[in-house]
Amino acid sequence: MSNIPKIVILGAGYGGILTAQRLQKELNYNEADVTLVNKHDYHYFTTHLHMPAAGTDKMENARVSISKLIDEFKIDFVKATVQQIRLQDKKVLLEDGSALSFDYLIIAMGGEPETFGIPGMAEHAMNIRSINSVRFIRQHIEFQFARYKRDQSRTECLTFVVGGAGFTGIEFVAELADRIPKLCKEYDVDPELVKIYNIEAAPSALPGFDPELVEYAMDVLKKKGVTFKIGTAIKECTPDGVIVGENEFIKAGTVVWTGGIRGNHMIEEAGFETMRGRVKVDEYLRAPGHDNIYIIGDNSLMFNPEGRPYPPTAQIAMQQGVTCAHNIVASIRNQQPKKFVFSNKGTVASLGKGEAIGVVGNRKFKGFIAAQLKKAVDIRYLFIIGGIPLVLKKGKFF
């Protein structure tokens, strides 16, 4: 048996793929065994999923085969679903009953929807989380039109509720608003009959974002037919719609929940101390009390210099992946680890075709220029993980 350290990466999303690629680059031959475990044999661009979910883009444009992103001579890829992390035994159990042992573990399995205990939300609402969840939403939306055409007393089929007006909610509702006119045409439905609600409990849409840009975004979306209910909590989600505010019932054939995410349930089950399922990692991205376990991306909790938690984003997950790989290599070589310092490259939210808002440094962008910026961000990501071939293959769709 080989004595070289075993590094196991759980999840090939933004954090996991960057970690794998950096380890592949930095490790010398035979310095460590690296295994990457992921549910699917593809990596998906979560930041692009709102488009195929609404049906404004093809599913294929939101994913790429993992074999195209890693060198399988250097990294063992295992397509499997992780079922349990056993800290004591330094083992990860997989769904097929097999186990992987590790010396170093990177947990990068992404988050799960946070429903804040709203009754019925977990059972009846759909979520934009993966290619499979997005396929379901897309089919469901089309089915509502077909269903209405078969029985036109069922007007609720044409009511769409999006819970949460954060980035995901706003980006999805914008795509949905772009898609509805096409579906109306295809199914011979009067567009006046379609209702799109975006419901948010906080006093503003896009909480924490620049107020002038938020106002701009809401104006753009209202013109596309979105009705906002801001400062309105969803009290319950039923199979037929949602109960909001003072017991108002919105009958709807479609409810998509984007109101929050929490860490993966397996982390809590493994015995880590968590806040909303996320682990407060140290400045080197290690789990408290475990110098060989790194937690990155949506499962990690880190605070900015003002003491506020960084929101879970692809941007931070990617940067953490790079630092995490560096620190594991440093640990193997008995060198000093590097502290993680987040470098904010800006935030851009798409508002559908040709429209977006964004802040980069102190500059604000809106409209067409912001939409181009969004494309540039997406293309930059393709370049980072797959170089020019991936940009040429997928970039034209962004």
Ligand SMILES: Cc1cc2nc3c(=O)[nH]c(=O)nc-3n(C[C@H](O)[C@H](O)[C@H](O)COP(=O)(O)OP(=O)(O)OC[C@H]3O[C@@H](n4cnc5c(N)ncnc54)[C@H](O)[C@@H]3O)c2cc1C
């Ligand atoms: C619609 C939408 C739009 C977004 N837009 C932006 C944006 O514009 N900018 C931005 O910075 N962020 C955005 N985000 C947030 C961003 O996508 C996440 O913060 C980011 O994906 C987190 O990266 P991660 O590596 O932690 O996990 P993920 O990228 O979610 O990857 C987790 C991986 O783990 C795998 N996995 C999960 N469970 C298991 C298991 N049990 N076994 C094996 N594998 C498993 C998954 O299949 C996946 O491949 C958006 C999110 C959504 C949903």
